[in-house]
Amino acid sequence: MRFDVSEHRAFLEGLVEPLEPLECAIDALPYGTGREGVPPLADARPGAVWPGSSAPPVAAGSAGLVLAREVVARLSVPPFTNSAMDGFAVRHADVARVPATLPVCGDVAAGDTRKRTLKPGTAVRIMTGAAMPDGADTVVKVEDTDHAPGVSEAPPTVTIRAAQAPAANVRFKGEDLDAGAPVLPAGVVLSPAAVSAAASAGCGTLFVRPRPRIGILTTGSELVAPGEELAEGRIPDSNGALLAGLAAQAGGDVVARWRSADDPEALLAILASAPEIDLLVTAGGISAGAYETVRQALSGPTMRFHHVAQQPGGPQGAGVALVGGRPVPAACLPGNPVSVYVSFHVYVAGMIRVLAGRSSTVEPTVRQAVAGGEWTSPRGKVQFIPLRLDGGRAFPIHELGSRSHLVASLPSADGLGVVPADVERVMPGDTLGFIPTEGSAND
Numbered sequence: 001m002r003f004d005v006s007e008h009r010a011f012l013e014g015l016v017e018p019l020e021p022l023e024c025a026i027d028a029l030p031y032g033t034g035r036e037g038v039p040p041l042a043d044a045r046p047g048a049v050w051p052g053s054s055a056p057p058v059a060a061g062s063a064g065l066v067l068a069r070e071v072v073a074r075l076s077v078p079p080f081t082n083s084a085m086d087g088f089a090v091r092h093a094d095v096a097r098v099p100a101t102l103p104v105c106g107d108v109a110a111g112d113t114r115k116r117t118l119k120p121g122t123a124v125r126i127m128t129g130a131a132m133p134d135g136a137d138t139v140v141k142v143e144d145t146d147h148a149p150g151v152s153e154a155p156p157t158v159t160i161r162a163a164q165a166p167a168a169n170v171r172f173k174g175e176d177l178d179a180g181a182p183v184l185p186a187g188v189v190l191s192p193a194a195v196s197a198a199a200s201a202g203c204g205t206l207f208v209r210p211r212p213r214i215g216i217l218t219t220g221s222e223l224v225a226p227g228e229e230l231a232e233g234r235i236p237d238s239n240g241a242l243l244a245g246l247a248a249q250a251g252g253d254v255v256a257r258w259r260s261a262d263d264p265e266a267l268l269a270i271l272a273s274a275p276e277i278d279l280l281v282t283a284g285g286i287s288a289g290a291y292e293t294v295r296q297a298l299s300g301p302t303m304r305f306h307h308v309a310q311q312p313g314g315p316q317g318a319g320v321a322l323v324g325g326r327p328v329p330a331a332c333l334p335g336n337p338v339s340v341y342v343s344f345h346v347y348v349a350g351m352i353r354v355l356a357g358r359s360s361t362v363e364p365t366v367r368q369a370v371a372g373g374e375w376t377s378p379r380g381k382v383q384f385i386p387l388r389l390d391g392g393r394a395f396p397i398h399e400l401g402s403r404s405h406l407v408a409s410l411p412s413a414d415g416l417g418v419v420p421a422d423v424e425r426v427m428p429g430d431t432l433g434f435i436p437t438e439g440s441a442n443d
């Protein structure tokens with residue numbers, strides 16, 4: 001029995017839902033790879049103990065995570081009224097006429113928590129970010145005085161040379177945000193700026209949807225590791241690298257990669273000892289051959305393998321597989337590399353976004369493109385053809401058109417053209433659906 005693309009997608013959609021939120025610490029880890037000292041994400045689950053702190057660090061990989069609970073300001077921003085300049089805190093009334101010379105009765109640095117009070121007719125030396133003394137209402141920057149900028153002792157007196165506006169160079173408590181005000185709504189995708197806003201508003205932790213943990217399994221006795229010597233009949237495993245990169249780009253965390261020969265028992269042994277994952281993606285071993293390893297190993301009431309009316313990527317499998325003894329949503333893609341590329345963008349990227357809380361459906365983003373070339377499409381199947389954009393028009397990346405083994409041409413694709421099942425020939429000027437294949441993690 002043959003399914004259409006939307007039926008297959010609806011089945012996949014039924015397999016996934018947003019992951020349970022996790023409380024993460026906003027700590028001092030750098031953004032980026034997070035290689036230093038960051039334990040494997042397998043530990044970052046509800047109830048897990050993160051070494052050395054009560055909550056796992058969020059900063060290392062928080063960009064792109066979805067906030068699961070609204071953030072409300074616990075502190076005002078700024079949290080206290082402070083100076084915007086290095087200079088002298090004064091009463092404006094005392095410097096209304098310039099030049100004005102005042103005795104300097106104190107020195108306050110950023111971080112100084114002692115309570116200061118300014119006596120009328122005096123000045124307190126003050127640094128950027130230091131709390132305003134009670135009684136002071138204006139800051140005169142050091143350049144507007146007779147005192148030299150730079151590291152030095154506070155002078156006994158200061159002469160203010162330039163006229164000052166009332167409240168000049170003062171940053172008032174709460175002028176950015178009041179305590180109790182909303183900072184970030186639930187559902188927002190965390191940017192570095194969003195995390196820093198939450199930190200400045202007094203939050204130490206955030207509730208986020210964790211990055212989905214993905215296991216990738218490529219199958220085929222013909223496969224060898226990239227770069228390995230090839231005997232005739234063997235090929236490099238390019239799907240493993242392709243899927244790992246695409247999964248990471250779509251916001252997943254690839255925690256396991258396996259390559260299995262065409263041996264269902266070996267495949268089941270690999271899955272039996274797998275770490276905890278949220279999604280299994282396999283490639284190959286599902287169509288009509290004599291050695292369909294994935295289908296043989298995983299077939300059962302919770303999985304289905306069928307043909308979808310699409311090209312490439314016709315054979316598809318989906319369901320729930322036992323991985324490490326746990327039921328895990330599984331997308332089993334056909335082995336041809338362009339079919340993997342297509343199936344990932346049409347189905348798997350959406351599953352990852354649903355798990356991560358970024359989307360409520362597995363549908364890909366479909367824009368429009370205008371064909372620049374002419375090509376054929378199979379009757380009765382939706383064609384997903386890798387296209388490159390040139391001068392506002394879309395062209396097949398290879399003169400052979402939509403052929404599922406043309407992996408070496410894939411880097412020039414900007415997206416997938418979507419040709420409806422009832423269209424057999426695309427002509428220059430035709431408008432068609434277009435699924436962007438770059439930056440799909442960010443849409």
Ligand SMILES: Nc1nc2c(c(=O)[nH]1)N[C@H]1C(S)=C(S)[C@@H](COP(=O)(O)OP(=O)(O)OC[C@H]3O[C@@H](n4cnc5c(N)ncnc54)[C@H](O)[C@@H]3O)O[C@H]1N2
Nearest residue numbers: 218220237238239240284285286287288314334335336339
């Ligand atoms: N008699 C039929 N034969 C085939 C049909 C069919 O309907 N009837 N469908 C064809 C289509 S369409 C596809 S797609 C493939 C899907 O088959 P499988 O999913 O079982 O994939 P494999 O046979 O394992 O591999 C297909 C192809 O891709 C190469 N491959 C596999 N894995 C990798 C990898 N990790 N890296 C690079 N290349 C890989 C493999 O060597 C094969 O050339 O079936 C058609 N046949």
Ligand code: MOO
Nearest residue numbers: 312313314339404
């Ligand atoms: O459906 Mo297969 O994926 O055309 O090559």
